[in-house]
Amino acid sequence: MTALRFDTYDWSGGREALLRFGPDTGPVVIAALPLFEEANRTRQFLVTVLRDLADHGIGSVLPDLPGTGESIVVTGESQVRDQRTAYTELAQQLGRNTYGISIRSGALFDTDAALAGRWQLSPQSGEDLLRELDRGRVASRSARASDTDYAGNTLSREMLANLCDATPYAGAGRLHVVRLESDPRDADVKHAAPPLWRRSEPGNDITLAQLLADDISHWIASCES
């Protein structure tokens, strides 16, 4: 197992942090967390998946996209367009057979990148994400700080417009969709597990992480053969 490393990457709009796991050679995975609060709820889980992938001999990177994580771009200035550009440029720089994996709205960022394949856990459209953000506002029924405040996230009008139109990849490239058994939508594989991204506190699911790491490594092997 190759230990976690902290690193940075440059894109045309700046420099952002990223985590590296596993070997520096062979196929590499770019992992994308969902936007906003769901990232906090699923980060530890995603990192567990990436550590397990490293045990399978598969390297990965978990980048901060501009406006997320440690990025100095404030949320109110973040744009899906920029996040996609940063992702695309990072994929280009990796220079190996690159696979994108994502959780929920993380599936919105890899659409323009040249990837050998995309693996998505419960992909979510920008429109559905907006609906959930709006519902959070209705449910709290508190006096909103402003029209652009979403559960403590200030979102610009551009970001809201970006999200309205943003959908996960729908091209001809390799796509593998995984969903939970409780989700009636189509998927290549379903697993019985609760949706970590909907819990109020961050959590983990070691068993599911191992199952998904197995699934990803078998899928990559089938793509490579």
Added chain:
Amino acid sequence: MLVIFEGTSQVETTVRAVLADILGLSAYRVATFTANTPLFGALPELDSMAVASVLTELEDRLGILIEDDEIDGEMLETFGALVQFAASKALV
């Protein structure tokens, strides 16, 4: 007035599962919920953000759409009220 739709027990099972999954409650605990078990205001885990998550998860699992103006204290007051609301949307 309580209306029992055919298929309500399936909806009820789904509502129990959603509350367990979203609020992090044990299966044992949600199995003890009855029609009169109070929810919003009584369960500390069910704050307004959790309400949003519960309703969206119910939408996804039952294939229903819940309008903003349908979200009020009444449908969240008890387990029975929530089941009835979900059943009325899912089984018509």
